[in-house]
Amino acid sequence: MKIKMSTPKILRTLYFLSWIIFTGLCIEAGGFIINAFFALVHPSAISRLWKEVDLSGLFQSGHGYFFVVTLIMSIVAVMKVWLFFLIIKNLQNKKLNITKPFNMEIRHLIFLLSYISLIIGLFCLSGGKYIEWLVLKGIRVPDIQYLGLGGYDVWLFMAVILFVVGQVFKRGIEIQTENELTI
Amino acid sequence: MAIVVNLDVMMAKRKMSLNELSEKVELTLSNLSILKTGKAKAVRFSTLEAICRALECQPGDILEYVNEPEK
Numbered sequence: 109m110k111i112k113m114s115t116p117k118i119l120r121t122l123y124f125l126s127w128i129i130f131t132g133l134c135i136e137a138g139g140f141i142i143n144a145f146f147a148l149v150h151p152s153a154i155s156r157l158w159k160e161v162d163l164s165g166l167f168q169s170g171h172g173y174f175f176v177v178t179l180i181m182s183i184v185a186v187m188k189v190w191l192f193f194l195i196i197k198n199l200q201n202k203k204l205n206i207t208k209p210f211n212m213e214i215r216h217l218i219f220l221l222s223y224i225s226l227i228i229g230l231f232c233l234s235g236g237k238y239i240e241w242l243v244l245k246g247i248r249v250p251d252i253q254y255l256g257l258g259g260y261d262v263w264l265f266m267a268v269i270l271f272v273v274g275q276v277f278k279r280g281i282e283i284q285t286e287n288e289l290t291i
Numbered sequence: 292m293a294i295v296v297n298l299d300v301m302m303a304k305r306k307m308s309l310n311e312l313s314e315k316v317e318l319t320l321s322n323l324s325i326l327k328t329g330k331a332k333a334v335r336f337s338t339l340e341a342i343c344r345a346l347e348c349q350p351g352d353i354l355e356y357v358n359e360p361e362k
Contacts, residue, residue: 289332291322 115206123199130192136256137185144178165248173242180235181255187228191221210280218277222270229263236260295355298327301346315345 147167167174194217198204203213235257239249252258302312309327313320318338325331326338339350346353 286332289325289330291318291326291331291334291338 119199119204123196126192126196126199130189130196133185133189133192137182137189140178140182140185140256144175144182147174147178162250166242169242169245169247173247176238177235177242177249177255180231180238181257184228184231184235185256187224187231191224191228194220194224208284210277210284212281215274215277215281218270218274222267222274225263225270226267229260229267232257232260232263293357293359295357296326296329296331296353297355298323298342298353301348301352305346305348307346312342312345316341 143163147163151167163174163177166177198214198217203211203217205211232252235255236252239252239255239257242249302309309320309323312318313323316323316338318326318341326334334354339353342353343350
């Protein structure tokens with residue numbers, strides 16, 4: 109059986125999925141930030157914090173290491189939240205007009221998403237390298253996947269792809285304007 | 292742009308209003324206005340043909356090339 113989905117239906121599905129991902133990311137970002145504050149007030153509970161990620165080894169080795177890792181984790185989580193917030197905002201405001209898809213707002217969104225992906229990628233990369241350095245020092249740190257810092261290469265790849273799409277969009281806007289002004 | 296549209300001059304010569312021309316060439320007033328004000332990026336041959344027929348003129352009477360220094 110062939111399943112046909114129209115573009116508005118796909119967009120509605122994406123909007124629904126984006127909301128689910130956004131909610132999850134908000135919870136994750138909140139969890140990381142609250143972790144950091146909780147560590148100051150109640151250091152003994154560090155081993156039983158967000159997602160049961162045990163950062164007690166890191167905390168005992170040095171508070172500075174713990175807060176740097178938590179800061180990078182929080183920045184990455186907040187950037188991911190921002191990314192999905194922008195997607196939801198644009199899908200909600202129905203900025204994507206299928207009859208005239210090439211407009212400045214969407215182009216701006218694509219470039220913004222590209223820059224956010226690049227920043228996430230760079231933070232994931234630097235976070236990963238920092239954790240690698242900590243492991244080499246003999247400090248017990250959980251895997252970067254559990255800290256939400258994995259897949260920097262995917263984020264960087266996405267940033268490049270979005271940037272190229274943005275450039276194509278730029279040309280698309282020119283062609284659409286030319287087409288509209290052809291009498 | 293180096294191409295100047297002299298549609299208003301020809302319309303004045305033929306004493307034809309924009310509404311009248313719009314009806315004859317079957318173009319919307321907004322499109323004719325875009326053409327008249329020189330905002331148009333391109334003109335289809337079919338549109339040019341219809342305008343020439345309605346105004347009883349040649350394409351050269353409507354379009355003119357003006358040498359402009361390159362930016």
